[in-house]
Amino acid sequence: MSLMGILDRIADVATFDKAIEPARKAVQAVLRPQAVKDLLHGTWLGHPLHPVLVQVPVGSWVSAGLLDAIPRMRPAATLLIGTGVAAAVPAALSGAADWSEQEVGVRRLGALHAVANTVALGLYVGSLAARGQGRDGLGRVLSYAGLGLATGSAAVGGHMSYAQASGASHAATAARALSTDWIDLGPLDDLPEGRPALRPGKGASFDVPLTAVRRGTRVDVFVSSCSHLAGPLHEGSVEDVRGHQCLVCPWHGSAFDLDNGEPRRGPAANPQEKLEVRMEAGRVMARLPGRHE
Numbered sequence: 001m002s003l004m005g006i007l008d009r010i011a012d013v014a015t016f017d018k019a020i021e022p023a024r025k026a027v028q029a030v031l032r033p034q035a036v037k038d039l040l041h042g043t044w045l046g047h048p049l050h051p052v053l054v055q056v057p058v059g060s061w062v063s064a065g066l067l068d069a070i071p072r073m074r075p076a077a078t079l080l081i082g083t084g085v086a087a088a089v090p091a092a093l094s095g096a097a098d099w100s101e102q103e104v105g106v107r108r109l110g111a112l113h114a115v116a117n118t119v120a121l122g123l124y125v126g127s128l129a130a131r132g133q134g135r136d137g138l139g140r141v142l143s144y145a146g147l148g149l150a151t152g153s154a155a156v157g158g159h160m161s162y163a164q165a166s167g168a169s170h171a172a173t174a175a176r177a178l179s180t181d182w183i184d185l186g187p188l189d190d191l192p193e194g195r196p197a198l199r200p201g202k203g204a205s206f207d208v209p210l211t212a213v214r215r216g217t218r219v220d221v222f223v224s225s226c227s228h229l230a231g232p233l234h235e236g237s238v239e240d241v242r243g244h245q246c247l248v249c250p251w252h253g254s255a256f257d258l259d260n261g262e263p264r265r266g267p268a269a270n271p272q273e274k275l276e277v278r279m280e281a282g283r284v285m286a287r288l289p290g291r292h293e
């Protein structure tokens with residue numbers, strides 16, 4: 001069986017949930033202020049923050065591994081290991097925030113990823129302690145062990161991103177199936193005022209659900225699959241969130257600005273795909289921008 005197949009099997013093991021669920025609740029309790037969660041998700045950035053933050057520990061530790069192989073460069077390697085240890089803390093916090101709002105299969109692999117990273121971090125802390133005591137040989141053994149474990153853990157994280165689509169925009173995936181033509185969403189007068197309505201979006205081979213929100217004569221149209229985990233935005237609501245009129249997902253409460261689709265509240269970090277709209281003889285016409293030049 002391939003490594004990817006093994007990871008898929010692990011993602012199916014329900015017995016892990018007995019340990020994972022209390023940990024998830026603990027993470028959600030610790031990160032309870034919504035502003036803290038949004039900071040860690042990357043909602044303010046319009047992009048998941050975790051993959052940005054992990055660059056520092058990964059880069060520092062790989063570089064330290066190379067420099068440790070050159071005797072005169074070992075003080076620089078120690079400095080880089082310390083940098084990686086410090087940078088691993090915010091990276092772990094943002095990963096934990098994302099993990100606590102993911103699907104069950106992602107949570108199982110995420111738990112494995114977290115345990116491996118925690119052990120790797122412990123090995124690097126041990127390496128720093130050994131180097132501080134002048135036991136440089138032991139320090140190098142511990143840091144290379146940490147590098148090996150962190151590399152394996154990165155493979156698990158990659159599987160979570162690429163095979164399980166954690167952190168990916170589910171709205172962007174759905175939008176790719178839309179037709180490039182203007183799509184007729186029916187008469188303006190058929191849309192309810194101030195609440196989401198489901199409309200079929202013509203696709204190349206199948207229809208893509210769209211969500212239309214009417215405010216007077218203005219209509220905002222979005223791909224219905226929430227960018228977070230594909231929740232049905234047409235079943236959501238319209239709310240004022242931090243001074244912005246937003247379309248709110250019924251699954252985990254992500255809020256997307258009606259004006260531009262930017263996330264104003266997480267757990268979504270990716271924006272929501274928004275269509276451009278024009279009126280034609282009292283009918284609402286919509287299409288994805290940027291695909292027609």
Ligand code: FES
Nearest residue numbers: 226229231249252
């Ligand atoms: S699916 Fe999670 S907030 Fe929409």
